[in-house]
Amino acid sequence: MSKTSLSTPLFSLSRIWIIAGNTFTHLMRMKIFYFLLIFVLIWLGLNVFKLPHNAGPESVSGVGGEELRILKAPLVGTMKLFALIIGIVATALLIPRDMEDRTLYTLLAKPVPRLDYLLGKLLGVLLLVFCGLFVMTILLDGVLWIRTQAILVEFDKVSLVLVEQGQWTPEDRQAERAELLSHGVTWSLQGAILILFFEAAIIAALALLISTFSSSTLFTVVISVLTYFIGNFIADGLDQLQGSSSPGEGNIGAVAVKAIFVAVPDYRPFKIVDEVLTGQALPPDILGSLAMSTALYVGLYVVLSWFVFSRKEI
Numbered sequence: 592m593s594k595t596s597l598s599t600p601l602f603s604l605s606r607i608w609i610i611a612g613n614t615f616t617h618l619m620r621m622k623i624f625y626f627l628l629i630f631v632l633i634w635l636g637l638n639v640f641k642l643p644h645n646a647g648p649e650s651v652s653g654v655g656g657e658e659l660r661i662l663k664a665p666l667v668g669t670m671k672l673f674a675l676i677i678g679i680v681a682t683a684l685l686i687p688r689d690m691e692d693r694t695l696y697t698l699l700a701k702p703v704p705r706l707d708y709l710l711g712k713l714l715g716v717l718l719l720v721f722c723g724l725f726v727m728t729i730l731l732d733g734v735l736w737i738r739t740q741a742i743l744v745e746f747d748k749v750s751l752v753l754v755e756q757g758q759w760t761p762e763d764r765q766a767e768r769a770e771l772l773s774h775g776v777t778w779s780l781q782g783a784i785l786i787l788f789f790e791a792a793i794i795a796a797l798a799l800l801i802s803t804f805s806s807s808t809l810f811t812v813v814i815s816v817l818t819y820f821i822g823n824f825i826a827d828g829l830d831q832l833q834g835s836s837s838p839g840e841g842n843i844g845a846v847a848v849k850a851i852f853v854a855v856p857d858y859r860p861f862k863i864v865d866e867v868l869t870g871q872a873l874p875p876d877i878l879g880s881l882a883m884s885t886a887l888y889v890g891l892y893v894v895l896s897w898f899v900f901s902r903k904e905i
Contacts, residue, residue, distance in 0.1 A: 610711025
């Protein structure tokens, strides 16, 4: 072992940050990033010019809340699609592109520890996803606030008349107004978008692991997408299998389920985003547990990536 390798620390935050910054800069030039970002911006812009809905007395708050739900769902869905595509495609391109232009050989010859290289690359992708979601969130909140205020104007006009006519009490009016506001810009909505980032972080870390032993970018993308769909749908099937098995077989099934989800994350808890879009509050403890799960999965995949990549001859 050379003196240079002995004097090089295994882990350096400054090196990781430099690699992450360079990765972020290179990924910003990807056409797919601008295509997806422009698509989301156009979608948001179209909703700004949508005329407010005039709700009648019979559905003064229900129609407004439904309109806000219809507005949020496709926009948040588009943001999720953006995060997942960038997380998978950008990560899948990292190592093959660096090998193709020989950047990888230059970095590892400096020397840069392979763990620092992998962490820097993954951090660069996550920075790109986070910045994209941050910009979209600001625009989403702006559009949603404008629509909410327009609906509230109609709500206040109609609800005051209902109170004067004795059909509503002031407490009824406040409750309906609070219900309407729960579909607008809330902290729960911001937490739901953060959960989208958690999903993208897990799938990006998994794509990084696959790319360490795969020489094909297409293979990495396909397998990453398949594992995402498996993590969303296979869990329900496994639960039914466990429920229909005998007591002895149930123990074996439980072990099998846990073994599968070590390699394939269970994305079902992340579906709470759908509930938030219907106006429900996001409990802080659930957000914390999802953050811990994300950290564990990302940490596991990074360690496995390091294990595979350190044994790869370059």
